[in-house]
Amino acid sequence: MAQTNRSLIPGFRPALTFTIVYLSLLVLIPLSALLLKSLGYGPSQWFTLLTSPRVLAAFRVSLSTSLLAAAINVVFGLLLAWVLVRYPLPFKRVFDALIDLPFALPTAVAGIVLTAIYARNGWLGQYLEPLGFPVAFTPTGITVALIFIGMPFVVRTVQPVLQDLDPAEEEAASSLGASRLQVFTKIIFPNILPALLTGFALAFARGIGEYGSVIFIAGNRPLVSEVVPLLIMTKLEQYDYVGATVIGMAMLILSFALLLIINVLQAWTRRRAGAL
Amino acid sequence: MSTPMLTAARPAATARPQQEADWVRYALTGAALFVIALFLILPLLTVLVEGLRKGWDAYFSALVEPNTLSAIKLTLIVAAIAVPLNTVFGVAAAWTIARFEFTGKNILLTLIDLPFSVSPVIAGLVYVLIFGAQGWFGPWLMEHDVKILFAVPGLVLATVFVTFPFVARELIPLMQEQGRDEEEAALSLGASGWQMFFKVTLPNIKWALLYGVTLCNARAMGEFGAVSVVSGHIRGLTNTLPLHVEILYNEYNFAASFAVASLLALLAVTTLIFKSVLEWKQQQDRRVAIEESVQ
Amino acid sequence: MSIQVENISKKFGDFTALNNVSLEIPEGELVALLGPSGCGKTSLLRIIAGLEQADAGRILLNGEDQTSSHVREREIGFVFQHYALFRHMTVFDNVAFGLRVKKRAERPTEKVIKEKVFDLLKLVQLDWLADRFPDQLSGGQRQRIALARALAVEPKVLLLDEPFGALDANVRKELRRWLRRLHDELHITSIFVTHDQEEAMEVSSRIVVMNKGVIEQIGTPEQVYEHPQTPFVSRFLGDVNIFHGRVDQGWLDLDGWRVPAPAEAGQREQVAAYVRPHDVELTLEAEPHLPPATVRHIHHAGSVYKLELDVPARGTDETIEVEVSRREFQALNVSTGDTVYIRLVNPRIYPREDAAAVTVVSEIGTKSAQFNPQIANGEIHLAQKT
Numbered sequence: 001m002a003q004t005n006r007s008l009i010p011g012f013r014p015a016l017t018f019t020i021v022y023l024s025l026l027v028l029i030p031l032s033a034l035l036l037k038s039l040g041y042g043p044s045q046w047f048t049l050l051t052s053p054r055v056l057a058a059f060r061v062s063l064s065t066s067l068l069a070a071a072i073n074v075v076f077g078l079l080l081a082w083v084l085v086r087y088p089l090p091f092k093r094v095f096d097a098l099i100d101l102p103f104a105l106p107t108a109v110a111g112i113v114l115t116a117i118y119a120r121n122g123w124l125g126q127y128l129e130p131l132g133f134p135v136a137f138t139p140t141g142i143t144v145a146l147i148f149i150g151m152p153f154v155v156r157t158v159q160p161v162l163q164d165l166d167p168a169e170e171e172a173a174s175s176l177g178a179s180r181l182q183v184f185t186k187i188i189f190p191n192i193l194p195a196l197l198t199g200f201a202l203a204f205a206r207g208i209g210e211y212g213s214v215i216f217i218a219g220n221r222p223l224v225s226e227v228v229p230l231l232i233m234t235k236l237e238q239y240d241y242v243g244a245t246v247i248g249m250a251m252l253i254l255s256f257a258l259l260l261i262i263n264v265l266q267a268w269t270r271r272r273a274g275a276l
Numbered sequence: 277m278s279t280p281m282l283t284a285a286r287p288a289a290t291a292r293p294q295q296e297a298d299w300v301r302y303a304l305t306g307a308a309l310f311v312i313a314l315f316l317i318l319p320l321l322t323v324l325v326e327g328l329r330k331g332w333d334a335y336f337s338a339l340v341e342p343n344t345l346s347a348i349k350l351t352l353i354v355a356a357i358a359v360p361l362n363t364v365f366g367v368a369a370a371w372t373i374a375r376f377e378f379t380g381k382n383i384l385l386t387l388i389d390l391p392f393s394v395s396p397v398i399a400g401l402v403y404v405l406i407f408g409a410q411g412w413f414g415p416w417l418m419e420h421d422v423k424i425l426f427a428v429p430g431l432v433l434a435t436v437f438v439t440f441p442f443v444a445r446e447l448i449p450l451m452q453e454q455g456r457d458e459e460e461a462a463l464s465l466g467a468s469g470w471q472m473f474f475k476v477t478l479p480n481i482k483w484a485l486l487y488g489v490t491l492c493n494a495r496a497m498g499e500f501g502a503v504s505v506v507s508g509h510i511r512g513l514t515n516t517l518p519l520h521v522e523i524l525y526n527e528y529n530f531a532a533s534f535a536v537a538s539l540l541a542l543l544a545v546t547t548l549i550f551k552s553v554l555e556w557k558q559q560q561d562r563r564v565a566i567e568e569s570v571q
Numbered sequence: 572m573s574i575q576v577e578n579i580s581k582k583f584g585d586f587t588a589l590n591n592v593s594l595e596i597p598e599g600e601l602v603a604l605l606g607p608s609g610c611g612k613t614s615l616l617r618i619i620a621g622l623e624q625a626d627a628g629r630i631l632l633n634g635e636d637q638t639s640s641h642v643r644e645r646e647i648g649f650v651f652q653h654y655a656l657f658r659h660m661t662v663f664d665n666v667a668f669g670l671r672v673k674k675r676a677e678r679p680t681e682k683v684i685k686e687k688v689f690d691l692l693k694l695v696q697l698d699w700l701a702d703r704f705p706d707q708l709s710g711g712q713r714q715r716i717a718l719a720r721a722l723a724v725e726p727k728v729l730l731l732d733e734p735f736g737a738l739d740a741n742v743r744k745e746l747r748r749w750l751r752r753l754h755d756e757l758h759i760t761s762i763f764v765t766h767d768q769e770e771a772m773e774v775s776s777r778i779v780v781m782n783k784g785v786i787e788q789i790g791t792p793e794q795v796y797e798h799p800q801t802p803f804v805s806r807f808l809g810d811v812n813i814f815h816g817r818v819d820q821g822w823l824d825l826d827g828w829r830v831p832a833p834a835e836a837g838q839r840e841q842v843a844a845y846v847r848p849h850d851v852e853l854t855l856e857a858e859p860h861l862p863p864a865t866v867r868h869i870h871h872a873g874s875v876y877k878l879e880l881d882v883p884a885r886g887t888d889e890t891i892e893v894e895v896s897r898r899e900f901q902a903l904n905v906s907t908g909d910t911v912y913i914r915l916v917n918p919r920i921y922p923r924e925d926a927a928a929v930t931v932v933s934e935i936g937t938k939s940a941q942f943n944p945q946i947a948n949g950e951i952h953l954a955q956k957t
Contacts, residue, residue, distance in 0.1 A: 003377060007376055007377075007456075008460070008463060009375050011371060011469060011473075012375075012376050015369075015371045016376075018364075019365065019372055022368075023384075026436060027391075027437065028387075030402035030403060030437070031402060033402055033405045033406050034398070034401065034405055076315075079308050079311065080311060080312070082304065082308075083304055083305050083308035084308075087301055087304070089305065093556070095312055097552040098312060098317070098548065100548055101319075101548060104491070104494045104498075104543075104544035104547045105319075105540070105541060105544040106497070106498025106500060106517075106521075106537075106543075106544070107498070108518040108519075108521050109323065109518070109521065109537040109541055109544075110319065112533060112537060113322045113323055113537070114319065116322050116326050117319065117322055123322065148315055148319070151315060180296055180297070206393070208395065209394060209395025209397070209398070210395070211395065211396055211397050211500065212396075212500035212518070228395075229396075229501065232397050232398070233397055236401065241408075241410050244401060248398050248402075251398060252394065252398055255390075255393045255398075256393075262389075262393070263386060
């Protein structure tokens with residue numbers, strides 16, 4: 001890599017070299033190890049592995065719970081961002097800081113806490129289960145954990161955009177006769193849509209890969225409530241390196257695809273913000 | 277006087293044309309508070325209450341138990357290695373990305389974001405494939421009796437992988453926004469490269485750097501998935517705090533498990549408070565500056 | 572210190588910022604680099620400073636080749652467009668910075684630094700702000716601190732990038748005069764970049780007019796205004812009316828309307844004549860060869876009156892702008908709808924192709940933008956095609 005315009009600011013070469021060496025040793029070489037190992041297995045091996053009922057079920061559980069949780073987070077995230085930005089609220093600073101709790105709380109702690117809340121004898125579980133609505137040890141439990149984990153992603157991508165919206169645009173719309181609801185759907189919503197989608201994609205990507213907070217509440221019953229990361233872990237514990245590698249590679253491909261989509265969405269958000 | 281009369285006569289609706297109806301505002305605020313209470317406050321309370329379920333004595337004895345102490349020690353060691361490494365990396369990466377134009381910059385940025393979308397389990401898995409018995413270097417390592425997997429080096433590697441974006445991610449947008457004017461000014465006034473860095477760059481980024489390091493540290497101490505793969509769960513040897521929580525939990529020793537978890541929750545809360553203080557400080561600085569410049 | 576710029580070229584990707592630019596600035600001058608945005612003036616300044624590297628060419632300071640030397644070694648003082656004050660340092664520490672980063676052997680003692688900084692702060696009349704932070708200063712104050720900071724290292728050359736660009740009109744005016752006086756006092760070779768022709772004329776002793784990466788003209792303010800060498804310079808320094816016609820034996824022929832042409836105009840078909848609004852004279856009496864015009868609009872602009880005139884020719888109504896002094900206007904005593912006769916003085920004549928190229932940048936020329944209704948369909952067509 002070379003600088004496209006030579007700058008007099010020092011340190012380009014050493015800083016870039018360090019960055020690349022560091023990334024190569026930590027990320028690129030390990031990930032290529034995964035790639036090369038997985039290429040060592042033939043297509044038939046791949047096919048057999050990935051189409052086994054247990055693997056298919058795990059992917060189905062992971063994808064469906066992550067999608068559902070991300071969608072719910074879009075609603076929750078928008079709601080929280082909206083109230084935090086627009087409405088007066090006592091202890092706003094405290095609530096705002098709390099939004100980041102899922103980022104800062106170790107996932108294992110989140111896992112056991114959520115289980116304690118939603119288990120059959122738990123704080124809320126004891127009321128929900130008799131109503132025919134079991135949460136812990138079902139895919140619903142996984143979704144609850146993923147809502148917790150993913151919430152800050154949506155709030156933190158939408159919040160700044162909402163904050164920077166030019167009030168004059170809304171005032172202009174009102175002056176032209178738009179109702180409050182029309183102002184929201186025609187002015188505000190289109191402006192925050194890219195940020196909402198970015199938050200959705202981030203929460204979704206995080207959800208698919210999530211391990212710590214899920215495994216305690218999921219119950220981990222094969223075919224029912226087993227997620228893909230756990231399946232990889234199980235395969236490793238059974239010394240089934242082929243299985244772990246192939247499933248891991250499939251997940252990695254999925255992650256890269258999501259990363260690509262997130263990048264496109266973020267570029268869109270920036271363009272939208274710049275166009276304002 | 278007529279002025280107060282006029283103000284009083286003006287209908288509230290025209291005074292605030294950009295406000296939703298009262299019932300909408302109350303409903304939305306109520307819903308938001310409900311979500312916060314259910315998903316954020318309730319879990320925090322649960323840690324405390326469950327940890328203290330068997331009383332203070334049980335709580336403290338769970339914390340001073342030898343395996344817990346060694347888990348605390350190991351967690352501190354891992355963070356003490358991983359966080360400084362990632363701090364240096366974060367500064368170097370932010371420096372290249374925010375200060376220079378070069379081909380491949382976007383690829384670099386994407387690589388830095390990678391751990392955010394790759395499952396921590398895969399982060400652990402790749403090191404197993406390299407250093408494990410079946411891995412690339414496994415046999416060689418075994419021959420020379422070097423332990424990486426199921427030992428501290430493996431834990432550090434997995435932790436570094438998962439936490440390396442945090443410092444860089446905090447610094448890049450800030451440094452891009454600040455631009456290179458001040459650094460160029462320092463150079464034009466005769467400063468050397470290091471003088472420029474320590475006297476101009478570092479003071480300008482110190483709060484963001486501090487915050488990035490705090491976040492990186494919180495994640496390093498709390499990492500579970502990646503560490504779980506490479507640890508081998510050897511009690512007293514390769515168990516970090518989060519792994520210890522899991523083991524206690526799986527042994528149905530819930531009170532002890534939650535007691536240890538409360539330590540980690542405390543770490544999280546401290547991190548959040550620290551973040552708020554940093555943000556508040558920055559805003560305060562700015563407000564004072566604006567007020568004084570107006571006078 | 573004298574400055575020589577030799578054949579400097581610089582590209583940013585596909586964009587040519589500077590195309591083989593050469594320039595010589597003798598010691599002690601105060602020079603303005605004037606041009607529209609994107610003309611390459613800031614790039615040239617940054618290359619002279621050593622903040623940017625040229626793709627080709629040389630920079631000589633005091634006759635010594637400094638092309639590849641670092642900004643640290645060039646003994647220049649650079650004042651940044653947005654000041655680039657160190658936001659975490661007080662005003663005092665900002666000004667002292669250049670002295671404190673000197674090598675230990677050359678570094679003055681803190682006592683000497685203190686004296687020097689206060690001398691400079693007095694020079695810029697802001698010694699009472701020494702303990703403030705940049706955020707707490709007004710724009711004009713920041714500008715002067717930035718200047719004091721640049722002067723602290725006793726540079727041989729002072730380079731200023733749009734020094735007044737971000738300031739209010741009033742402050743800008745005051746600071747211009749102040750900079751002029753400061754230069755008279757210190758006699759340090761100075762170059763400043765600006766896009767404001769008024770500022771360039773008022774402050775500098777010489778103006779370098781740039782456009783699209785090349786130098787269009789170098790001269791004193793008077794020279795570039797009174798004797799613009801290119802259509803671009805004509806347009807960029809003040810308003811112009813453009814007429815089309817041909818030159819023939821010392822006469823400019825505009826559709827049978829004959830105007831004396833400067834001798835150097837020669838013999839050419841297809842020329843464009845540029846006439847400044849104040850170089851259009853008006854009379855009330857009909858004279859031979861003076862075409863009639865109708866007053867369409869009168870606009871009182873302080874010390875002068877601006878008149879828009881319709882000049883009917885070949886069935887089309889075209890408008891020109893004329894500027895007359897208060898006294899002339901009172902003597903004329905015309906109002907909207909009256910007929911006057913126009914005489915062109917001091918027309919600048921350029922070949923048609925050159926002039927056509929100018930229209931592309933016309934929207935950038937600050938003042939001419941007010942008056943270019945005909946640009947789109949090709950200036951004022953008074954000329955007859957024969």
